[in-house]
Amino acid sequence: MKDYFGYAGKVCVVTGAASGMGKATTEMLVDLGAEVYALDWVEVTVPGIKKYVHVNLGEKASIDAAFAQLPNEIDKFFGIAGVSGMKTDYITTVKINFISNKYMIEEYLTKRMKDGGAVAFIISSGGLRWEKPDNRRELQGVVEAKTYEDVVAELERRHLQTAPGPLGYVFSKRAMCYLVAWHVATFGQRKIRINAVLPGPTQSGMTDEFAAMKGGMDKLLESSGFAGRLATSAEMAAPIVFLNSDMASYISGELVCVDFGDNLRQVAGLIPDTFDFRLFG
Numbered sequence: 001m002k003d004y005f006g007y008a009g010k011v012c013v014v015t016g017a018a019s020g021m022g023k024a025t026t027e028m029l030v031d032l033g034a035e036v037y038a039l040d041w042v043e044v045t046v047p048g049i050k051k052y053v054h055v056n057l058g059e060k061a062s063i064d065a066a067f068a069q070l071p072n073e074i075d076k077f078f079g080i081a082g083v084s085g086m087k088t089d090y091i092t093t094v095k096i097n098f099i100s101n102k103y104m105i106e107e108y109l110t111k112r113m114k115d116g117g118a119v120a121f122i123i124s125s126g127g128l129r130w131e132k133p134d135n136r137r138e139l140q141g142v143v144e145a146k147t148y149e150d151v152v153a154e155l156e157r158r159h160l161q162t163a164p165g166p167l168g169y170v171f172s173k174r175a176m177c178y179l180v181a182w183h184v185a186t187f188g189q190r191k192i193r194i195n196a197v198l199p200g201p202t203q204s205g206m207t208d209e210f211a212a213m214k215g216g217m218d219k220l221l222e223s224s225g226f227a228g229r230l231a232t233s234a235e236m237a238a239p240i241v242f243l244n245s246d247m248a249s250y251i252s253g254e255l256v257c258v259d260f261g262d263n264l265r266q267v268a269g270l271i272p273d274t275f276d277f278r279l280f281g
């Protein structure tokens, strides 16, 4: 049988590989014959991985230490780790969900991705409407900042140290959408693709925190629309594995909303738009 996905023997790096979507992605990649370097702050026990690498994505020095243990040439990068903001403050939430990914791209992936490689992130439907001009203006200062420290300074300049973690979740996910757009050109020059999956509500290690945020599991289920159930983590792993595979060789700069059609109905004005709000008044 032809290897349509083309993962056999490919060096793949996955963050958030210990649980949920990252774990499901790691399992699929191992099955497809990839050499998987599995990053998380919790030990990854998926059989068949090449190496578990400990990392705290909330700390720049820990990211540097993790990359010191990774190969110099990477074929496919999967940025999946994240937190809901229910247990972390605003700045820590943004560091884990956004600043770490920006730093990994700009400090390491620009140098280590092989020509023709692919980078993909799990973002969130919570990042939708990032492209509205008012929202984009709020994101510009952090997405286009030069260094890790500049991003943190910009958040502190806006006095976000005491803002609630869940607001940091929405901000970080919107910033990630912009970051993907920003780096299409960076990677495109070397024929490296960059894409993302924006999941709707999904069964994972984070489900209880999202249920609490929505006001109960019933409310969370309601937001799953016509699916009538939460997605499984494997149902989000499948599209990100596709996007980074040879099957998607002409797809770059795509933010794929995997929510069983809810966002499209909102964009079409068929149901109220729940994502169209300003974060900063």
Ligand SMILES: NC(=O)c1ccc[n+]([C@@H]2O[C@H](COP(=O)([O-])OP(=O)(O)OC[C@H]3O[C@@H](n4cnc5c(N)ncnc54)[C@H](O)[C@@H]3O)[C@@H](O)[C@H]2O)c1
Pocket: 015, 016, 017, 018, 019, 020, 021, 022, 039, 040, 041, 042, 055, 056, 057, 058, 080, 081, 082, 083, 084, 096, 122, 123, 124, 125, 126, 198, 199, 200, 201, 202, 203, 204, 205, 206, 207, 210, 233
């Ligand atoms: N579950 C949902 O409903 C949902 C919906 C939309 C988007 N997402 C996003 O999906 C991604 C995957 O989350 P999940 O739902 O599979 O949840 P999960 O909690 O099962 O997995 C998240 C993983 O990230 C790791 N992680 C968290 N903080 C870390 C840190 N500082 N350093 C290293 N590793 C860290 C965790 O240990 C865990 O293994 C996240 O980015 C999340 O924001 C989730």
